[in-house]
Amino acid sequence: MEGTRKYTAWGVDAGVRELGGLKPMLTPEEQVSLLKGKGVAFERCGEEAAIAALSERGSFLHLTSYRKLFQRHCGGPKDGMFVRLDFEDLLYLDGLDAELRRAFLSASQDVERLAKTRVIARASEHPDEDGYGIVADFMESQDKRYRNATARNLEIRMGSSVDADEYTGSLIKRYCEAMPVWVFLEVVTFGTFLAFCLFCSERWGDLALREEHYVMKGVKAVRNCCSHGSCIINGLEAGRDSDYAMSTLVFEWLKEKGVKNSRTRRKKLRNRRVQQLLETLVMFDRLHAGSGPSETCRLMSSLSGHMRQASSRFGCQNGFVSYLDFLAALIDKAV
Incomplete structure (x- = not known):
């Protein structure tokens, strides 16, 4: 019987071992049957189209x-089954x-690029900076393991092996013996840049840069999520409260934009995904302000409109709709 079958499985903590009671792998046809058993309809999207989508567009885990x-039915013969949910939805x-x-990948990339540009410009205007010592002091200030890992990453990327970086490897190699800040920030990761921002905030006594460093951690998380194609909307629901305390820069931005400290705002801002999306909007607006229309602004404006269309489509009976409306309003404030 399938329920008694054992699998050779790998786990993060336990490694490889034999386990029973695991979910079996299903074909797209079996996945459709499973969804039908849970009350998902295939009227606006037929079963053949759904099978094609599960085979070619996205995995079962992703699409479902x-x-x-x-909503699900509570009690009665349909207990636990979905209410008016079609696969097309x-x-x-x-x-x-x-x-x-x-849209948010474009915004987060803009934030990273503009933030790096601003730090380089700030260093070039500082009377005590020559562009080289700041990199040397930063690297020396880091934990030995982190410092070695950063150096090793750069060494691999400038090498001649298949792991070499086709795009920045030659730049790293050219400046490998004495790397100035304008090259260093061009080739290091977003995470290393954030550590560099924190270092600069202490070096220059810049409290605003320190706060921006914390806000940009959320931007980095959004950038990674968008780059890897992870789902976002599936976490826009109540019950995913976070105890993370956002920066005063975020609350100052909300006040400046006229987003009142209402019950709705407080409720929505307990969601960690909403927090990080908001942090991305805040930093985009801070760094992009005055630059005029951009491709990111176009993408954001289009997204805002489509979020409102989704709200009309699904109605207020589904809780995630209010999150879409809230995010659309925030986007409008930023662009």
Whole structure:
């Protein structure tokens, strides 16, 4: 029997071992049957189209992750089954989520680029900086393991092996013996840049840069999520409260933009995903302000409109709709 079958499985903590009671791997046809048993309809999206989507567009885990946002019947013969959920609704949210990732990836990349540019400009204008000593002092200030890991990463990327970096490897190699800040920030990771910002904030006594460093941690998380194609909308629900305390820069931005400290705002800002998306909008607005329209602004404006369309489509009976409305309002304030 399938329930008694044992699998050779790997786990993060336990490594490879034999385990029973695990979920079996299903074909797309079996996945459709499983969803039908849970009350998902295939009327607006037929079963053949759904099978094609599960075979070619996205995995079962990805496309169906949005189902938990929808209501289920409580009690009666349909207890636990979804209420008026069609597979087409899951595809719709998958498309909206992809648009959200495109817009916020563009914004997070803008933040990283503009923030690096500003730090380089700040260093060039500082009378005590020559562009080289600041990199040397930063590296010396880091934990030995972190410092060695950063150096090793750069060594591998400038090498001649298949692991070499085609795009920045030659730049690293050219400046490997004495790396100035304008090259260092061009080739290090976002995470290393954030550590560098914290170092500079202490070096220059810049409290605002220190706060921006903390806000940009959220931007980095959003950038990574969008780059890896992870779902975002499936976490826009109540019950995912975070005890993370956002920076005063974020609350100052909300006040400046006229977003009142209402019950709705407090409720939505307990969600960690909303927090990080907001942090991305705040930093984008801070760094991009006065630069005029951009491709990111266009993507964001389009996303805001489509979020409102989604709200009309799904109605207020589904809780995630209020999160879409809230995010759309924040986007409008930023762009």
